[in-house]
Amino acid sequence: MGTAAQEKAARSNIIDITDLHAPVLTEVQKQVRAAAEAAGDQIVLQPDVILGAAQAQTGLADFGPADFRERLAVWCQAIDEDENASAVTRANLFQMMIRLASTRLRIEDIVKRHPEILDIAIERPIIVAGLPRSGTTHLLGLLSADKRLRSLPWWEAIAPVPAPDEEPSTQAPNPRWTKAEEGWRGMEAVLPYMAIMHEFSPDHISEDIELQAVDFSSYLIEWLALVPRWRDYYLSHDQSGTYAYLKKCLQVLTFLKGPNRWVIKCPQHMEQLPALYRTFPDATFVLTHRDPVGSIRSQLTMYTYAARMLRKSVDIAEPLGYWPDRYEKLLRACVRDRDVLPPEQTIDVYFHDWIRNPDPIVKEIYRIADIPLTDAVLADLHAYLEEHGEQKKGKIVYDLERDFRVTGEELRGPFAFYFDRFPVEIEVR
Template identity: 60%
Template sequence: MVRSATKGQIFEIDDMLAPILTEQQSAALEGAAMASFDFSSDAILAAAAGQTGLSDFGAMDFVERLDLWCECVREDKFLSPVSHAALWTMFVRYAADRLRVEDICKRHPEILAIEIDRPIIVAGPPRSGTTHLLGLLSADTRLRSLPWWEATAPVPTEADTPTADDPNPRWTRAQAGWEQQDALMPLFKYMHEFSPDHISEDIELQALDFSSYLLEWMALVPKWRDYYLSHDQSGTYAYLKKGLQVLTFLKGPNRWVIKCPQHMEQLPVLRKSFPDATYVITHRDPVGSIRSTLSMWLYASRILRTKSNPEEPKGYWIERYKTMLERCVRDHDCLPAEQTVDVYFHQWIKDPDSILHEIYAKAGLPLDSDVLATMHQYHADNDPGVKGRVMFNLERDFGLTADDIRKDFEFYFDRFPVEKEVK
């Protein structure tokens, strides 16, 4: 159901529990079911080597993690054929991009000496405004950021050479992928856009080491979650830095703005990996963030899973948020106060400029009227309220009230002055 609004359309998804598939969705599921995939590390690495003509993956400790990713995919019995095709393509892409990263570093060893100078790093719970904040900061061209078209193909190949007909083949491929996703899940763009120019999370670089919480968004993988949370992520954050060095070598500058919600539960590793960073931590009523995550999962399940069951995201993501926020409460003080800005959602929506000034002051960057005007223009062009938004309904879709969720997060409200947002 769609309702008009003064700023933009409001979408209400009223078939969450019993999805009515479009012809395109049904056709995509039928077509994907005709393919089969060997989810094993041997098959994925062989496919990546065949694509690239390369064979050196660097340190091979990642294979243990890739093996577990594959095992978790095989064990999730409710993944749809579309999910299997998407995950296979993704795993091979990450392995191929790792080969290309290792190859360019061998050919240009000076890459590993490149300084990543005082990055601005945004972290916060998923669905707490981190994406929009990252986009605002990336509008400042003094900072290097990671658009989606580059995140999905960080090292260009010979096939990516610009031509008169296609000045950026990597952008063109990303656009084709975005159009395909939009056709299958047309309301997803109002929740999280994946257009070629949107600024990506740095999780795409961590995935080259086959770690991070990325897989948790694609499948139900408690075995991977437990492994990830119990293993030191220093190696993967080192690979993230390596990816940033490669991208800086290919196109500067070397002062980055990056973000990933996962950093919120990895603050000690983040601090060790990027000790001179400015850390920007966003905070929001967990109910608002969780409501959005549960609804995104359930909406996508019509195409990514063989059933739309609200118990799946309820049983996984509420507890997952709790773990993330518990770790943030536990570790927040490892960040130097003079390098850290805590951004509260209720303050951000009222007075973003003062918060931007604070971020820039701690980052040691001047924020003049011209840069601020550029950010204002970015906001005007990307304001979710103008583009349209999806209305979420906890009680109808999940049988939950805000208080049902919030009661488990008093520890977070006790530590940070977060305002209750969802009634």
């Protein structure tokens, strides 16, 4: 009886998105699209407009080093060239760029008022990198359950320095958390399955890409629009300056809250290992590896599901034409530069090992990081795993052949170089 009940519960937890190709919009989705289209004339993707809006919003004027302006201009041009971007996408990106510019103004302002911030050492951080959709988020969340480490929750990632109206009070202990919660609930209402595939709740531990984006770089907007112009610009420019800005943001956050033993992550680090190592030479580097097809399959489904809101029309040729090639570029850079990282500071984590038994991997990470792993801390980590186990909110069905008319073997073909370098198990046939 118990077994039958468990099987029924498991079946009821399966989410099969059957309208990927021809979305059936909910009333909420229709309303959001209509509102964005009606406000389309107000979206002006020009650097001066964006920076002016940030200055008006903050009352500040100094953006710091001006090299970011060229990158912002490329962002705007690349987004404007995306002819299939919906009004929702354009509105979201416009508001995001104003937010990032406002954050930059506040970062520069607090550093100007407290120059000692730049003397704060970011000592021996633990840095997780790996393929998108390869377990990096789960691993980051697990390590962040150790309260001796400093991590970056979503509410803080999107508003690192509080605005004057975001200072805690007796009526509102954390206005930044409340704003993040409102945004999260809005996302859940519009794209409920996206909320399962990639969580953005206020306390969810975020990628440090949000801090790199304050310097108007990273591969962030590639996930939000079809922007080959930006991809090519980003890949052809040294990212050391943006990684230095990431460190600057961590120094500000440490000044505001502390302590300074950080655990951070971003899949993008896989293709920026030299810049990452130059910026954080004493870090513990945790690189996760997975069959690229498993990761690409997840990304294709996520992209196409979100396309009902973010694209004017749904076309599976878009993600198929972009993401497998993008993954190849990322992994070729990883294979090329992997040995830049000191072996005594680095661990390669394999997805197939992680899902079978994470404990030995966790213990090795703590050994390399020279952090005692006490029984009490291990119990906290186990409690996190139990609470945040895979598929707690639902298991998304990923079907390459049905949804994208391609097989795992066809997608895997270009990645032989990766399997030659790392002993990754084939996951998707």
